[in-house]
Amino acid sequence: MLINHPLLGPRDASEFVYKGDAALINRPDPDAPDALEQFIDYGYLRDNPAGAHRELWFHEQGDRSWLVVTRNTLTHEITSVELARDVARREGRSK
Amino acid sequence: MRYSGFKVIKEALTGHRGWGPAWRDAAPQSSYDYVIIGGGGHGLATAYYLAKEFKQARIAVLEKGWIGGGNVGRNTTIIRSNYLLDGNEPFYEFSLKLWEGLEQDLNYNAMVSQRGILNLIHTDAQRDAFIRRGNAMMLNGADADLLTTAQIVARYPFLNVNDARFPIKGGLAQHRGGTVRHDAVAWGYARAADQRGVDIIQNCEVTGFRIENGTCIGVETSRGFIGAKKVGACVAGSSSRLMSHAGMRLPIESHVLQAFVSEGLKPVLPGVITFGAGHFYCSQSDKGGLVFGGDIDGYNSYAQRGNLPVVEDVCEGGMAIFPMIGRARLLRMWGGIMDMSMDGSPIIDRTHIGGLYFNGGWCYGGFKATPASGFAYAHLLATDKPHPTATAYRFDRFAKGLMIDEKGMGNQPNLH
Numbered sequence: 001m002l003i004n005h006p007l008l009g010p011r012d013a014s015e016f017v018y019k020g021d022a023a024l025i026n027r028p029d030p031d032a033p034d035a036l037e038q039f040i041d042y043g044y045l046r047d048n049p050a051g052a053h054r055e056l057w058f059h060e061q062g063d064r065s066w067l068v069v070t071r072n073t074l075t076h077e078i079t080s081v082e083l084a085r086d087v088a089r090r091e092g093r094s095k
Numbered sequence: 096m097r098y099s100g101f102k103v104i105k106e107a108l109t110g111h112r113g114w115g116p117a118w119r120d121a122a123p124q125s126s127y128d129y130v131i132i133g134g135g136g137h138g139l140a141t142a143y144y145l146a147k148e149f150k151q152a153r154i155a156v157l158e159k160g161w162i163g164g165g166n167v168g169r170n171t172t173i174i175r176s177n178y179l180l181d182g183n184e185p186f187y188e189f190s191l192k193l194w195e196g197l198e199q200d201l202n203y204n205a206m207v208s209q210r211g212i213l214n215l216i217h218t219d220a221q222r223d224a225f226i227r228r229g230n231a232m233m234l235n236g237a238d239a240d241l242l243t244t245a246q247i248v249a250r251y252p253f254l255n256v257n258d259a260r261f262p263i264k265g266g267l268a269q270h271r272g273g274t275v276r277h278d279a280v281a282w283g284y285a286r287a288a289d290q291r292g293v294d295i296i297q298n299c300e301v302t303g304f305r306i307e308n309g310t311c312i313g314v315e316t317s318r319g320f321i322g323a324k325k326v327g328a329c330v331a332g333s334s335s336r337l338m339s340h341a342g343m344r345l346p347i348e349s350h351v352l353q354a355f356v357s358e359g360l361k362p363v364l365p366g367v368i369t370f371g372a373g374h375f376y377c378s379q380s381d382k383g384g385l386v387f388g389g390d391i392d393g394y395n396s397y398a399q400r401g402n403l404p405v406v407e408d409v410c411e412g413g414m415a416i417f418p419m420i421g422r423a424r425l426l427r428m429w430g431g432i433m434d435m436s437m438d439g440s441p442i443i444d445r446t447h448i449g450g451l452y453f454n455g456g457w458c459y460g461g462f463k464a465t466p467a468s469g470f471a472y473a474h475l476l477a478t479d480k481p482h483p484t485a486t487a488y489r490f491d492r493f494a495k496g497l498m499i500d501e502k503g504m505g506n507q508p509n510l511h
Contacts, residue, residue, distance in 0.1 A: 048344075
């Protein structure tokens with residue numbers, strides 16, 4: 001499986017470490033009234049879809065950047081790769 | 096029809112014309128008391144024990160393809176009960192005891208072979224950990240035996256005990272562990288359940304749950320609506336897909352695990368050997384093929400096929416510890432989809448929806464658990480109380496901090 005790194009071009013997936021669902025970028029607000037339930041969801045529940053899945057990969061044996069990869073879990077086809085930093089900023093984190 | 100040695104001889108002399116189908120091809124009725132979703136090992140075992148041990152009737156098993164076509168037909172056939180934690184060990188020991196009586200119970204030759212399993216030790220710290228594990232096993236009535244390097248060499252002279260990175264310093268053996276003919280487990284349970292009146296309905300995919308006022312009253316299927324007083328999901332690998340129809344999100348990711356078999360060889364490998372440090376485990380099938388596997392590929396997958404880096408990694412592990420396999424050719428490899436749970440342990444529990452029960456999250460340890468999983472799930476379905484050996488397998492253990500994390504990896508499913 002090749003991951004088309006936005007900065008480095010196509011790299012073998014074995015250079016990366018897999019973290020999981022990219023929803024992990026959106027850490028809940030610890031001051032919310034239902035923070036406990038939100039953190040239990042965040043820590044332990046997953047959508048786990050069969051089909052398109054946005055997921056976090058870490059380029060451990062490369063430039064050590066985090067990527068958000070959109071991959072089909074039925075075919076392993078990768079349709080988009082972005083720097084997780086860009087995604088997180090776009091979603092309003094790390095202002 | 097009862098199978099026996101006499102019956103085999105009689106059929107051999109009369110041209111094998113007297114064998115009938117092992118189970119009926121049932122058509123779905125409009126409603127049942129119990130509907131089990133998933134005709135794999137666990138689902139069929141659940142139906143069998145519901146009928147036999149808990150004297151229940153009007154039971155159906157729904158299977159979207161053919162029975163035994165999922166993970167019960169895709170594993171490396173190993174049985175063992177060498178767990179550490181209190182939430183697990185009594186359950187797996189219960190399972191091993193059921194394996195020991197399985198063939199007589201089912202009147203079916205499942206080729207249960209207690210050829211022993213050996214976990215290799217490479218460091219002093221690992222020896223300490225395995226001594227502790229062995230003690231935990233014995234406290235729960237299982238057998239465990241700490242072997243020295245000399246004892247291992249005497250039994251397995253082909254092992255590379257002087258590997259530079261992972262020299263073999265001993266091993267923890269469980270002599271009652273071994274292998275079972277995996278397909279025969281599904282077929283044996285199917286036949287025995289069918290004889291007790293269970294309807295096994297193949298090519299019947301569940302497409303939704305009918306839920307009214309918080310209670311599940313049946314399932315929508317590709318062959319129409321089927322009503323049920325109790326519905327038991329039992330589809331490890333596809334649990335998230337199925338339960339999403341009931342609006343549930345699970346503490347599970349689906350991952351692919353590959354397994355391999357070599358060409359047939361003369362008997363070379365007695366028992367099962369696990370080389371945990373090198374991510375490799377191996378046994379030899381009765382046909383002569385070396386059956387082996389390693390780690391999961393490590394990313395969410397429903398593809399039932401894996402990628403090449405793991406093939407290389409598994410074969411490297413094999414070469415490091417059994418250099419003799421280097422000239423054996425790989426015959427086949429395949430992938431199965433695992434429910435990888437957040438703590439590496441399964442779930443057998445009620446859901447928040449009345450009449451809807453769940454069994455899944457088996458990670459890559461589901462095969463050995465088949466009899467106990469079926470028994471415990473049948474117990475839960477019939478009595479609404481968890482079986483005494485399965486009380487820890489609850490949904491709410493994550494919220495309550497009562498994880499059963501054998502490897503201590505935390506909520507990262509691909510590390511379990």
